[in-house]
Amino acid sequence: AQSVTQPDIHITVSEGASLELRCNYSYGATPYLFWYVQSPGQGLQLLLKYFSGDTLVQGIKGFEAEFKRSQSSFNLRKPSVHWSDAAEYFCAVAPYGGSQGNLIFGKGTKLSVKP
Amino acid sequence: DVKVTQSSRYLVKRTGEKVFLECVQDMDHENMFWYRQDPGLGLRLIYFSYDVKMKEKGDIPEGYSVSREKKERFSLILESASTNQTSMYLCASSAPVGGTEAFFGQGTRLTVV
Numbered sequence: 001a002q003s004v005t006q007p008d009i010h011i012t013v014s015e016g017a018s019l020e021l022r023c024n025y026s027y028g029a030t031p032y033l034f035w036y037v038q039s040p041g042q043g044l045q046l047l048l049k050y051f052s053g054d055t056l057v058q059g060i061k062g063f064e065a066e067f068k069r070s071q072s073s074f075n076l077r078k079p080s081v082h083w084s085d086a087a088e089y090f091c092a093v094a095p096y097g098g099s100q101g102n103l104i105f106g107k108g109t110k111l112s113v114k115p
Numbered sequence: 116d117v118k119v120t121q122s123s124r125y126l127v128k129r130t131g132e133k134v135f136l137e138c139v140q141d142m143d144h145e146n147m148f149w150y151r152q153d154p155g156l157g158l159r160l161i162y163f164s165y166d167v168k169m170k171e172k173g174d175i176p177e178g179y180s181v182s183r184e185k186k187e188r189f190s191l192i193l194e195s196a197s198t199n200q201t202s203m204y205l206c207a208s209s210a211p212v213g214g215t216e217a218f219f220g221q222g223t224r225l226t227v228v
Contacts, residue, residue: 009155034216036219041222041224042221042222043119043205043219043220043221043222044158044205044207044219045219046216046217046218049216090157090158102146102148102160102163103158103160103217104160105150105157105158105159106157107155107156107157108157
């Protein structure tokens with residue numbers, strides 16, 4: 001069965017520091033991959049997505065992610081974190097043959113930002 | 116801007132009540148989804164629909180049903196609410212296979228007392 005693992009439940013970084021959030025997936029075919037962000041009490045907003053092609057994808061708010069097929073990973077990065085980046089981040093995979101909306105989510109990583 | 120609107124942000128219902136959560140999208144998307152979000156469990160798919168009057172069970176359909184009479188509207192129904200259905204419910208929509216990503220509503224926080 002397909003699954004998504006986000007190993008870090010909670011990460012705290014200092015403002016201005018770099019950030020990497022980890023995501024590993026278990027999937028039989030080439031997946032569609034997504035990162036979403038959720039601010040407290042809000043819905044999910046798409047940060048970026050990978051469908052095919054260049055394995056380094058750029059997203060909104062200065063985020064990027066790199067797809068590594070050999071490691072089954074899709075880690076999210078940002079070179080300099082801002083206090084407004086404090087939120088919960090979800091990695092997701094779209095099952096083969098399904099709509100991109102039929103997503104399998106990781107359990108999320110909560111990001112706290114220290115001043 | 117694309118929009119998925121959930122009818123309520125907060126709901127408080129009593130055990131045993133029949134509860135309706137409504138979701139409307141204005142993007143003419145074929146696909147609509149209901150997820151449940153709980154701390155430490157991430158998002159879990161309850162039901163989805165690929166077309167009007169069509170529905171498919173997700174991972175946790177027990178205790179829920181859905182209705183899709185019009186393309187833009189997808190309702191989640193709790194037939195007899197229980198305290199273990201206290202949760203955040205998220206609706207999403209997307210274009211068909213090969214289309215864009217899923218767009219989410221703001222969520223409905225349901226408390227069953």
